[in-house]
Amino acid sequence: MEDNKNNIDSRLWEYIDGLSSNEEKSTIEKLLEANQQWREKYNELMELHQLVQSSTMDEPSLRFTKNVMEEIAKYQIAPATKTYINNKIVWGIGIFLVTLIIGFLVYGFGQVDWNSSTNNSLPVDISKVDISKVDFSKFFSNTYVNVFMMINVVLGLMLLDRFLASKRKKNIHEEA
Secondary structure, three states: OHHHHHHHHHHHHHHHHOOOOHHHHHHHHHHHHHOHHHHHHHHHHHHHHHHHHHOOOOOOOOOHHHHHHHHHHHOOOOOOOOOOOOHHHHHHHHHHHHHHHHHHHHHHHHOOOOOOOOOOOOOOOHHHOOHHHOOHHHHHOOHHHHHHHHHHHHHHHHHHHHHHHHHHHHHHHHHO
């Protein structure tokens, strides 16, 4: 019974909206003439359809979005009262990165043959040091060293970005 009512409703709505085929239209028109239940349901749905058609939808004004944005702009959003990351942590990471880079440089320069056959005031004649003779294959052949260097580069860039952002923020506040 319930399925029959849903079927009647859906078929009548398609008929009212003009979505049914010509064959189905003629079938529904015959049912409306012959069947009292279909006529009552059709009249009920037509009243509802006319009510929906006659009601107007409330539309916001054309400046609705602009009005809302102007109201929001009146209130100044307060900045955060303190930084989320402690500056000591940032400085610690920076010192750690610098220490690692210095360590890699010391190791790299340790690979150079510093022995010189000439007697200069310096123990090493820098003009005769051939950097191309440094064996980097020992230095950069380890996967862990390469990954470690990439992590250092990324962390260093993040630290540099934070430093430059704080300088830019200071300059903006000083100008204002």
